[in-house]
Amino acid sequence: MEIALSGVTKTYRGGKRVFDGLDLEIGEGMIGLLGANGAGKTTLMRMLTTVLKPTSGRILVGGHDVTTRTGARAVKHILGYLPQELALYPELTGAEFLDYIALLKGIGSKAERRRQTGDLLDQVGLAELAGERISTYSGGMKRRLGIAQALLGDPDLLIVDEPTAGLDPHERMRFRSLLASLSGLRIVLLSTHILDDVAQSCPDVAVLAGGRLAYHGSTSGLTSAAAGHTYHVPPGVAVPPEATVVNAVTQTGSTDYRVVSPAPVPGARLVDPSLEDGYVALLQNDSEDSAVAS
Numbered sequence: 001m002e003i004a005l006s007g008v009t010k011t012y013r014g015g016k017r018v019f020d021g022l023d024l025e026i027g028e029g030m031i032g033l034l035g036a037n038g039a040g041k042t043t044l045m046r047m048l049t050t051v052l053k054p055t056s057g058r059i060l061v062g063g064h065d066v067t068t069r070t071g072a073r074a075v076k077h078i079l080g081y082l083p084q085e086l087a088l089y090p091e092l093t094g095a096e097f098l099d100y101i102a103l104l105k106g107i108g109s110k111a112e113r114r115r116q117t118g119d120l121l122d123q124v125g126l127a128e129l130a131g132e133r134i135s136t137y138s139g140g141m142k143r144r145l146g147i148a149q150a151l152l153g154d155p156d157l158l159i160v161d162e163p164t165a166g167l168d169p170h171e172r173m174r175f176r177s178l179l180a181s182l183s184g185l186r187i188v189l190l191s192t193h194i195l196d197d198v199a200q201s202c203p204d205v206a207v208l209a210g211g212r213l214a215y216h217g218s219t220s221g222l223t224s225a226a227a228g229h230t231y232h233v234p235p236g237v238a239v240p241p242e243a244t245v246v247n248a249v250t251q252t253g254s255t256d257y258r259v260v261s262p263a264p265v266p267g268a269r270l271v272d273p274s275l276e277d278g279y280v281a282l283l284q285n286d287s288e289d290s291a292v293a294s
């Protein structure tokens with residue numbers, strides 16, 4: 001299973017150009033998709049799910065060209081999608097909902113639907129609640145039911161859009177472990193603004209910025225972009241203007257800063273970077289490159 005984009009451009013009606021020659025190859029396993037608001041994550045996911053056509057360029061999902069009618073039909077068969085806002089039917093039970101979605105996905109045999117929904121409810125930890133109405137489920141349970149519906153038909157590509165927003169820490173950990181356990185031979189593409197979810201569950205990451213791919217590689221590689229640039233700045237030491245403040249903690253009237261700085265910060269202490277620091281360093285380099293280019 002592989003996704004391959006080459007020379008993809010996307011311009012919306014009205015003239016908004018989101019991608020200007022995007023090349024990206026994704027292989028099996030779990031990958032995080034990062035980018036600021038408006039960077040194009042949803043646009044990319046909608047093109048992969050065949051909802052939206054690229055303006056030009058080529059997108060192959062599992063060898064199928066998403067822009068042709070036969071290709072799009074084939075992609076729909078190997079695709080599972082959990083959108084940000086999944087419409088659930090609160091009056092149905094979890095089992096009834098999955099059965100209904102399985103029917104919509106064309107699984108005609110009742111026995112096969114029962115087998116798949118039973119296995120999936122078990123896999124996402126909802127077996128005991130299968131007969132309860134969805135209106136009684138917590139946010140985390142609804143999200144897990146959302147993953148179960150995306151997994152009907154055993155898709156080779158699973159796309160999940162910001163699945164952990166609003167979940168408590170325990171549910172978030174449970175959810176991302178579930179996603180990681182699903183990768184194996186399929187591609188799991190996780191789009192999120194929560195860097196910790198990517199740091200904890202994705203070996204690889206792609207970052208969109210300015211209509212192109214700013215980074216694609218190992219998550220640890222992105223983290224190390226901030227090695228030698230991440231500082232703890234104690235109270236009384238000036239934060240230089242070129243530094244980005246990642247966090248600030250004020251206690252008894254004085255403030256400690258964590259900053260990512262392209263230049264050394266006299267009086268501050270270098271610390272080990274996190275993925276968040278690496279992401280900040282990447283965007284700092286990116287904006288410097290664009291400033292040089294313009």
Ligand SMILES: Nc1ncnc2c1ncn2[C@@H]1O[C@H](COP(=O)(O)OP(=O)(O)OP(=O)(O)O)[C@@H](O)[C@H]1O
Binds near residue numbers: 040
């Ligand atoms: N239907 C549309 N028509 C015109 N412009 C659009 C349309 N959909 C998205 N855009 C624009 O395209 C750009 C990319 O949007 P997109 O939703 O793909 O970004 P995103 O990375 O998913 O953002 P977010 O993190 O906020 O969800 C934005 O500038 C957005 O305003």
